[in-house]
Amino acid sequence: MTAEPSSPTEPAPASRDLFERARRVIPGGVSSPVRAFNAVGGTPRFFVEASGAWLTDADGGRFVDLVGSWGPMILGHAHPEVMAAVQAAVARGTSYGTPTVPELELAEEIVDRTPVERVRFTSSGTEATMSALRLARGFTGRDLVVKFAGCYHGHVDALLASAGSGLATFAVPGTPGVPASSTALTLVLPYNDRAAVEAAFAEHGDRIACLVTEAAAGNMGVVPPEPGFNAFLSDICTRHGALLVSDEVMTGFRASRQGQWGLDGAVEGWIPDLMTFGKVMGGGFPAAAFGGRAEVMEMLSPVGPVYQAGTLSGNPVATTAGLTTLRLADDAVYDHLTRVGETIKAAATDALTAAGVAHTVQATGTMFSVFLCDGPVRDFTDASRTDTAAYAAFFHAMLDAGVYLPPSAYEAWFCSAAHDDEAVSVILAALPRAAQAAAAAQGGQR
Numbered sequence: 512m513t514a515e516p517s518s519p520t521e522p523a524p525a526s527r528d529l530f531e532r533a534r535r536v537i538p539g540g541v542s543s544p545v546r547a548f549n550a551v552g553g554t555p556r557f558f559v560e561a562s563g564a565w566l567t568d569a570d571g572g573r574f575v576d577l578v579g580s581w582g583p584m585i586l587g588h589a590h591p592e593v594m595a596a597v598q599a600a601v602a603r604g605t606s607y608g609t610p611t612v613p614e615l616e617l618a619e620e621i622v623d624r625t626p627v628e629r630v631r632f633t634s635s636g637t638e639a640t641m642s643a644l645r646l647a648r649g650f651t652g653r654d655l656v657v658k659f660a661g662c663y664h665g666h667v668d669a670l671l672a673s674a675g676s677g678l679a680t681f682a683v684p685g686t687p688g689v690p691a692s693s694t695a696l697t698l699v700l701p702y703n704d705r706a707a708v709e710a711a712f713a714e715h716g717d718r719i720a721c722l723v724t725e726a727a728a729g730n731m732g733v734v735p736p737e738p739g740f741n742a743f744l745s746d747i748c749t750r751h752g753a754l755l756v757s758d759e760v761m762t763g764f765r766a767s768r769q770g771q772w773g774l775d776g777a778v779e780g781w782i783p784d785l786m787t788f789g790k791v792m793g794g795g796f797p798a799a800a801f802g803g804r805a806e807v808m809e810m811l812s813p814v815g816p817v818y819q820a821g822t823l824s825g826n827p828v829a830t831t832a833g834l835t836t837l838r839l840a841d842d843a844v845y846d847h848l849t850r851v852g853e854t855i856k857a858a859a860t861d862a863l864t865a866a867g868v869a870h871t872v873q874a875t876g877t878m879f880s881v882f883l884c885d886g887p888v889r890d891f892t893d894a895s896r897t898d899t900a901a902y903a904a905f906f907h908a909m910l911d912a913g914v915y916l917p918p919s920a921y922e923a924w925f926c927s928a929a930h931d932d933e934a935v936s937v938i939l940a941a942l943p944r945a946a947q948a949a950a951a952a953q954g955g956q957r
């Protein structure tokens with residue numbers, strides 16, 4: 512199966528026209544910045560259909576998808592059983608604004624797979640982390656929040672923060688529009704840095720409501736927690752009366768059946784106080800959640816005093832999609848993701864090595880990414896060394912060969928249960944030339 516893609520210098524005409532139209536009515540032509548090709552150059556493709564491992568663009572080009580809607584599509588696109596369940600749910604009405612059965616059953620599924628005892632649904636991961644912070648502050652009666660540089664938790668004001676002038680000093684807004692007062696209660700520390708965490712707790716421990724961390728960082732490329740790091744975070748939070756908020760929006764039900772927690776917490780015997788989920792658990796619909804132990808979660812309205820709400824939260828269509836997806840995501844799916852991931856990682860390593868491009872492939876469970884720099888990548892400073900110009904060349908060569916990678920050097924690559932031999936062979940065939948393109952870009956020849 513060959514795609515009919517176009518080169519970055521000759522964008523697909525239908526996509527180009529649609530993008531021009533879009534830019535007249537939508538800032539940058541996209542509803543979320545990372546969909547734009549700003550980081551890699553060229554014109555974003557408009558896709559008109561997605562099925563299994565494949566995307567079809569407005570010009571009829573077909574691409575093997577390694578973005579997977581940025582993580583949710585673990586079963587592949589338009590999975591027949593998910594589609595049938597969603598269509599049946601839609602036929603029963605799309606939103607009642609009342610408690611529903613799929614919402615209950617999805618909560619039970621999440622409680623079954625993870626250590627949380629209670630779940631509250633939201634419509635986006637952003638809302639989930641925003642609500643978890645409010646709950647942590649309400650529960651502890653404290654205001655300070657600790658986060659790590661390079662971890663993304665959605666566009667929550669307090670978390671769109673950059674490190675201040677020193678390690679244990681407060682953060683500054685990471686974007687215009689966030690008031691300094693919102694980040695003045697946030698500390699930003701280097702990921703995987705125990706000494707920095709210890710120093711922050713030594714100085715501010717009795718004022719820290721929570722430490723929020725990606726359970727394994729995925730938003731600076733995949734940077735796993737070093738062995739014991741999450742356990743250390745859990746312990747230091749407990750010792751200081753702060754809550755550990757483990758953000759599993761990306762890793763949840765993806766890194767393993769039980770998310771990142773299944774890879775460390777379940778083995779080592781510790782439990783985050785709060786967890787946030789999204790992506791896979793929404794099955795491609797706007798559904799996310801946060802959860803935790805009953806004592807903390809029951810501080811939420813209507814049981815407790817901490818207010819949190821949402822008109823479409825837990826609606827029957829989105830929760831049906833999520834429930835059906837999770838029920839179908841059995842051990843065989845995770846085994847398949849492991850096998851396909853190993854094949855792609857090995858082929859990427861071989862191709863980049865043969866082309867002489869410095870690179871590091873990092874993974875946590877079934878989630879992986881490719882950095883175009885020497886490793887190991889332990890934190891955001893390391894990740895920032897990735898060669899973005901070489902990645903742009905690599906990305907476009909893959910696109911030209913019919914593979915849709917994330918249009919940014921700092922993203923995980925997501926496979927699905929639908930990535931069969933045919934789809935994988937397209938990826939494997941594309942990698943050597945893409946690696947050569949990256950090498951040429953490093954030589955300034957692009």
Ligand SMILES: Cc1ncc(COP(=O)(O)O)c(C=O)c1O
Pocket residue numbers: 581634635636637638640663664665666725729730758759760761762789790799
């Ligand atoms: C770890 C993590 N947390 C939170 C979010 C925000 O989720 P959403 O985009 O659904 O608001 C994301 C999104 O990529 C994420 O990766």
